Amino acid sequence: MHKNEGFSSKLGFVLAAAGSAVGLGNIWRFPYLTAKYGGGIFLLTYLILVLTFGYALLIAENAIGRMTRKGPIGAFRELCAGKKSFLGSVRVGGWINAVVPLLILPYYCVIGGWVTKYVFAMMCNPVARFHKDAIESYAGLKMNASAAYFQNFITDPWQAVGFFLLFVVVIVAVAAFGVEKGVERFNKILMPILILLIIAICIYCMFLPNSGAGFRYYLMPDPSKFSYMTVVAAMGQLFFSLSIAMGIMITYGAYMRNEDNLVSSVNQVELFDTGVAFLAGLMIIPSVVAFGGEKAAEQAGVGLVFVTMPQVFASFPGGQFVGAAFFILVLFAAATSAISLLETNVHTISQELKISRAKAIVLNVCEVAVIGVVTILGYSLLSFVQPLNFISRYRGMDILGTLDFISNSVLMPIGAIMTTVLVVGVIGIERICREIRGQNKWYREFVFQFCMCVVVIPCLLIVLLNATGLIG
Numbered sequence: 439m440h441k442n443e444g445f446s447s448k449l450g451f452v453l454a455a456a457g458s459a460v461g462l463g464n465i466w467r468f469p470y471l472t473a474k475y476g477g478g479i480f481l482l483t484y485l486i487l488v489l490t491f492g493y494a495l496l497i498a499e500n501a502i503g504r505m506t507r508k509g510p511i512g513a514f515r516e517l518c519a520g521k522k523s524f525l526g527s528v529r530v531g532g533w534i535n536a537v538v539p540l541l542i543l544p545y546y547c548v549i550g551g552w553v554t555k556y557v558f559a560m561m562c563n564p565v566a567r568f569h570k571d572a573i574e575s576y577a578g579l580k581m582n583a584s585a586a587y588f589q590n591f592i593t594d595p596w597q598a599v600g601f602f603l604l605f606v607v608v609i610v611a612v613a614a615f616g617v618e619k620g621v622e623r624f625n626k627i628l629m630p631i632l633i634l635l636i637i638a639i640c641i642y643c644m645f646l647p648n649s650g651a652g653f654r655y656y657l658m659p660d661p662s663k664f665s666y667m668t669v670v671a672a673m674g675q676l677f678f679s680l681s682i683a684m685g686i687m688i689t690y691g692a693y694m695r696n697e698d699n700l701v702s703s704v705n706q707v708e709l710f711d712t713g714v715a716f717l718a719g720l721m722i723i724p725s726v727v728a729f730g731g732e733k734a735a736e737q738a739g740v741g742l743v744f745v746t747m748p749q750v751f752a753s754f755p756g757g758q759f760v761g762a763a764f765f766i767l768v769l770f771a772a773a774t775s776a777i778s779l780l781e782t783n784v785h786t787i788s789q790e791l792k793i794s795r796a797k798a799i800v801l802n803v804c805e806v807a808v809i810g811v812v813t814i815l816g817y818s819l820l821s822f823v824q825p826l827n828f829i830s831r832y833r834g835m836d837i838l839g840t841l842d843f844i845s846n847s848v849l850m851p852i853g854a855i856m857t858t859v860l861v862v863g864v865i866g867i868e869r870i871c872r873e874i875r876g877q878n879k880w881y882r883e884f885v886f887q888f889c890m891c892v893v894v895i896p897c898l899l900i901v902l903l904n905a906t907g908l909i910g
């Protein structure tokens with residue numbers, strides 16, 4: 439989005455915000471975290487957090503953007519201007535918000551590369567290859583064919599780097615030629631198709647033998663599986679999926695017209711994003727449990743979608759075509775999110791370094807390419823690089839996991855704390871509520887105030903201390 443263009447309608451805002459919110463976070467990240475952190479109990483924790491924390495932060499960020507008409511750095515700077523001591527230093531929050539997308543985009547593109555590979559995998563392989571009972575070897579070990587295929591792919595530097603670069607080239611071309619609007623239009627047709635396809639696959643999964651156990655695992659919370667990590671992971675996922683604590687929503691708020699109803703727009707984004715994540719879980723988790731039991735679900739990792747979905751497609755005639763369509767649609771969702779991440783970075787870089795948009799694109803691409811390639815090599819040549827080995831519970835974490843952890847579980851909570859201090863300490867809760875409410879009814883004003891003034895900061899501090907291994 440370029441500087442001088444605002445959203446011409448409320449629908450424009452909702453579609454743009456929802457388009458950037460729905461992406462790999464919903465389809466790749468949410469299901470594997472849910473599977474790994476106990477199914478139903480994670481889902482419940484996540485839903486509670488979305489309705490309280492997520493809501494409050496989403497709405498606060500939009501309001502900050504609409505009040506200042508600036509991106510995160512400018513908005514924090516303007517609001518903190520003239521404040522002394524602690525409140526003046528809150529302006530650092532703007533920088534934290536701006537750094538997060540710089541860290542996320544490289545590994546987002548790595549996963550985008552994986553999705554690209556699977557479009558080809560579905561088109562070029564007979565899906566029988568991915569049948570749940572098929573066996574293949576990986577590093578000399580015999581294992582489930584679908585898992586082996588995935589491992590062989592991510593540990594092959596040439597292939598993994600190749601598909602990553604392909605993905606990067608496409609999104610950069612879109613941004614460089616300024617055709618995002620065309621992509622957005624495409625997306626308005628493709629996203630509903632993706633959702634319908636996911637619903638159809640969910641219905642199919644209900645008829646898989648043993649899927650009952652999987653639906654129970656997903657939908658019935660089991661309190662014995664609850665731990666600190668459930669909350670830490672759910673909180674990180676919430677930031678990632680709603681694109682909060684990274685300046686995006688502040689930027690979107692800045693493009694919103696004053697007369698538009700902020701409250702209902704934010705409700706729609708929240709509902710849509712969470713709905714898509716819920717459906718993705720409903721499609722994937724029962725399938726993993728049906729194919730491999732609960733144990734397979736608990737051992738889930740970043741490869742879950744890529745290992746399980748091909749097995750689903752191998753289980754019915756014509757699955758290959760459905761599989762190809764599925765990955766193409768996911769690729770679109772990923773590309774639109776990656777493009778809006780790129781736009782945010784380019785905006786920040788060109789403003790702060792005072793350079794042209796073209797130069798900012800080149801700089802960002804170099805950064806993405808370097809960090810992305812290092813991340814990919816973390817699965818092969820650089821697998822000995824495990825930066826968090828000094829914290830016992832993160833021993834063995836690879837580079838992708840580390841980037842993901844630092845951005846979602848460390849920087850985003852800090853960014854969100856800064857936003858909250860800005861709202862409560864600098865702007866003042868009364869003033870921001872007036873801005874948000876406008877002429878409209880606001881049923882959840884109490885939730886907002888309660889979260890901002892009481893809940894957010896202590897909870898985020900606990901998450902932060904726990905995530906960094908200091909407590910828990």
Ligand code: TRP
Pocket residue numbers: 458459460461462463464539542678679680681684686774775776778779
């Ligand atoms: N929310 C996006 C998703 O679920 C990912 C994302 C994080 C994002 N930050 C963003 C997308 C900024 C666009 C802009 O996949």
